Amino acid sequence: MAPTLPSFKIPQSILVVIYTPALDVLLIKRADAEDYWQSVTGSKDSLLETFEQTARREVLEETGIDCTRGAHLENHLHDWQLENVYEIYPRWRHRYAPGVVHNTEHLFGLQVPAGMAITLSPREHTAFQWLPYQQAAQACFSPSNAEACLMLPRFVAPKGGI
Template sequence: MSETPPHKIPQSVLVVIYTPQLNVLLMERAKQPGFWQSVTGSKDTPDEDWRATAIREVAEETGIQVGSAAVPHQALTDWALENIYEIYPVWRYRYAPGVTHNIERVFGLCVPEGTPITLAPAEHTQYLWRPWQAAADQCFSPSNAEAILQLPRRLNAGCA
């Protein structure tokens, strides 16, 4: 007898990982070839803190350890931006019945050039670093592309 996995929580993070030179990390989704994105992932529990979710998802999807000597905690910035979007119908089965929208909290993570990446093979097949404008053009998600396009303004304002 197989257990039904718990429903996904319709609250997720989007973490734009970038270098000081504004090269942005993109990863190709394993189950959707050609779909490139930044780190994304849902809360594990409703009371999980947004920042904790971001740190966990970054580690799971890229192997980057926020809080390490190379990537200190202050490298992760909460942009205090939340997107609400409709969940694609093809993915709604993962959520409780009647759930149609997700809240996505946006973060930025500045990492040193050459930071090693270890992908979670069940989630992503390959990664690449792209200049911010090219990365925005390559994303399949409109909210991901918009977050990347905000990167230079956020840096200039001192809050990336």
């Protein structure tokens, strides 16, 4: 029997800023890192998975919000056409193939109604909070996540909401 090769994370991920019409941003607290607040993030499951597919899957897995094809919020996921390339934190490099030290992160926004029900994946996150976008930026542990929160007003459609 052939030996099983280790499965490494793909260094291509998404970041989805989930927000309300009032620009309150959802932050979720990582289960594996004390006081690490963030937006929805996640890596591609395969090289064939698109960034959009990854974003829709991760939002559902991490928050219970369904923005998959055919869902009520399907058209509220917006590709910001921005990417960040950053150095992977040393504490998480073991998840990637040897020698991989950089990740490419693709940004999205998802507008949801105020009071949206959130169902966390307890394996990944332990708490959530809604904060005005400036405060959310201050609470994020990741500089790229903080910057995405601060860019939110640029990507929001004129008032009208959902």
